[in-house]
Amino acid sequence: MLGGRLLEGAAGNAGHIGHVVVEPEGRRCACGGQGCLEAEASGPSIRAAFGVDPAEAPDAVRARTGTLVGRGVASVANLLDLRLAVVAGSVALGFGDLFLAAAQAELDRRCRLDFSVGTRLTAARLGADAPLVGAAAVGWAGLGEL
């Protein structure tokens, strides 16, 4: 969201943070890149890299994932002058406080510009319904209702 409106981009993909590079020498990504957030911190990538179901991931994996998400969000916050990031999805919501604390610590470490100091990251309050509510909002906006 920017100025109270959904920022769409030329092809409707603005805000798709999954292909921000968080580990330059990291895992190959389906996009053809390497070390993208999606290749490092998504449920399937965690399963492939660590051989565990994300729901059973040990604390070290949860913390590492939070750090990588914080790293990606920090790049976006420093680029776009954003002060709040809301995260959702089974990994972000399922990994809980350890994940959120690691993500915030990484944000605090990397958001050092006058305008980005204090950038916060929080879990979506709508929980697992957040993507559906967001999709409905996009639909309403398309109809000129928002």
Ligand SMILES: [Zn+2]
């Ligand atoms: Zn990618």
